[in-house]
Amino acid sequence: MLFHSQLFVFLFLPVALCCFYAARRAVPREYAVIALSFVFYGWADIRFVPLLACSILLNWALAFVIREHRSMIALWAGVVANLATIGYFKYKNFFLENIEFLVGIDWEPSPILLPIGISFFTFQQISYLADVHGGRAPVYPLRKYAFYVSYFPQLIAGPIVRHNELIPNMDLDPWRPGVAERIARGTVLFVVGLVKKFAIADQIAPHANIVYAAARDGAVSTADAWTGTLAFTIQIYFDFSAYSDMAIGLAMMMGFIIPANFDAPYKALSIRDFWRRWHMTLSRFLRDYVYIPLGGNRFGVGRQIAAQFITMTLCGLWHGAGWTFLLWGVWHAVGMSANLLWSRDGRTLQPIAAWIVTMLFVIGGWVLFRAETFGAAQTIYLAMFGLGDVVSHIGGFNVWLALAGAVIACFGPTSQDVALMRLRPWRPLAAVAAIGLFVVMLEVGKGQPIDFIYFEF
Template sequence: MLFNSSAFLFVFLPLALGTFYLSRRFWPGSEKYILIFFSLVFYGYWSKTFLVLLVLSIALNWSLAGIVLKLGWRRQLLFVGVAANLALLGIFKYANFFAVALSTAGITEPRQWSIILPLAISFFTFHQISYLIDISRGDKHVYNFWDYLFYIVFFPHLIAGPIVRHNEFIYQIETANSRPVPPAMIAQGIALFILGFGKKMLLANPLAAIVDPLFSAGLSGPLSLHDSVTATLSFSLQIYFDFSGYTDMALGLSLMFGYRLPANFNAPYAAASLVDFWRRWHMTLSRFLKDYLYISMGGNRFGYARQMLALLVTMVLGGLWHGANWTFVAWGALHGLGLAVNHTFAKAGLKLPALANWFITFAFVACCFVIFRAETIPHAMNVLAGFFNPSWAHGVPSINQYALLAAALAIAVLGPTSQGVVDELKPRTRASLALSTLAVLSLAGVLIADKNAPFIYFQF
């Protein structure tokens, strides 16, 4: 169920909110179970079969964490738990990828399986791995099953994040149940949700109308300079507004129910270095990769060469986490190399003017996103080929689309951020309800005309 779908906006969300607040009024203490129920319905709407897989995964991880806390076999059970989670992820997401790689290398016979990728498997697997690793490192948090289940399945972050740590969320459950949800919190949530909805419907989806034909043209041959520039810029903006729009909606929904999720974006296209970009882009994934991969491999504690290797391996695995395709591996590797160069320049004390730093960073990130979007490496090279082709022949975009690109670029680079807008407006509940109703009705026409508009990160 998509956050921008009619079923969610006009059926699921009103029912969930209404039932939640009625339960707070007439059945205090039942709110958590109400949200667990609606979260399971939300996931089961897509697949009842994989809902069973999700609940079994949660039960097994919770049980394993309890065993570790009781018996203290940290290293042994950590290995078993993490291996089991990675095996689940590997079977569903990477089995065919590795089968093709092995057959291409001549090690095995060609083989393909018909495997359906469970929705959100990358996100709920990372949540559970982080909890097991924290337990193995000495974390003493003990949770009852319902709190842990609620933490994993809470529908705003279940499908595409942000990646939330157990000690950021579960402590809020008791607090949220013991006090009314502040009206200012509800108002901020409504405002954030509407801003995210607007990003998705008014920016990301119209940008897709530019991106899709140009990338389709790249399947059959190299693009011109004009089309390469347009495709590269358009997709970098599309994925930003699509994913940050989803995040705004997720954070807004959480606030409506009295919970706070961690921020995931902070104007990443204003970054003046690649290191700064990764502090601003998909911040919860960056933090996960840093704490559970980069630092575990030594970080910066064992010299420059070891640090650069850790950076490269971390980013390659971060790329592979996004999908079973060599394009994601290449995307991660390029970012790893870029970060290594960034650190090397900083270590040598080499500096460029701020505007040059920003342009190089933005151009690098945008070109890498072409590889992220492409179906194959040759496809990506066709889309990027125009940068080495003096021909300026142009294809798809119209004057209106150029205006859209210019507006989207200005918003992405110059801001303000959604959180900044909400903090500045300091919305009140009644005003937010009135404006949100007007906004949803105004965007309903866009929604009806654009029914096939899944969020990009839903595939991961």
């Protein structure tokens, strides 16, 4: 089930909120949320429900063993089991394709349906197992653990929530003081996310799609390469941050505060700053469970750079089973390492110059991220540098929308800041939010297929 569907807004969400607030005790409330989360997850394809259920059971059992025996073997078994699951569904074909290429075996890839959200809930559980082993997490009752992993606002595309950010709050009375404020702020954030998705991301996406399809099939002009890539730069930010807004807003409606995922990343003044602002919960995961265990910055620059390369390469692969994603990760590792070497002697750039350099680097990286093949990426890069061999004009680039998106992304406050901090109970604003939701609901009612980019990961 999708947040941006009439079924969710008109039926699922009201039922979920009613169940949540009607249950006076925590236990039935938690069972209700688990049941609803499984309905939410299984709505599109019920075949993945057993996978989610087994994944929760297995990880919970392993957590139990890890705590009881301080077992490193159990920890690694859990990590391997989780990685094997994601590896099978997400990377099997990629891996075999490359084996085929290397050894020349004629192999037909088998169609494997990627369980939605698998990258998110497996990473979340790996982090939990590591925390249990490190003594940073208790073993929760299965009910609470199942709630934590399957909780529908964050199940499909994050944010990647830590156990201690959600589970301790489950016992709080949802009717505690401030309930109306929490529901109102959550609702506004949810609507802001919906509007960002439909008014900006989905409107600017077609141009990027056409340009990158043209690049895959042949060639594009310099102007198209730039406008297509700028369109994608705006699209991916408004698409993914919109989903995060909705997820955080939904959790807030139930009285839970889950961590922010974006902090105006296009305001970043360095590539390291960018990763502190972009997909923050993934960055945090990679920092705590990959980068720091690899040594982080504790063993000299060389080791730090090596850790950055491994971490960012994994980051790239996490986003997709393809060499373009892997190279995108390497691209950012190069940027972070260059950033590190540049700044270690206290060198700085003027803020505007730093912002321009950072944005150009980020935009350049999006080419790899968006292109389906290296050939398409190469075509775009060549065209961006004026080396394209055609003069074409694809058109359809909405300059004003792009400008509006860019201004909001680069100068505006974040959605969370607006909805969770600055919002005041001003009634006309409630009417505006209602109209926004009304308009989006009429738009989604057309039944056109609409997905979020990060659903693919």
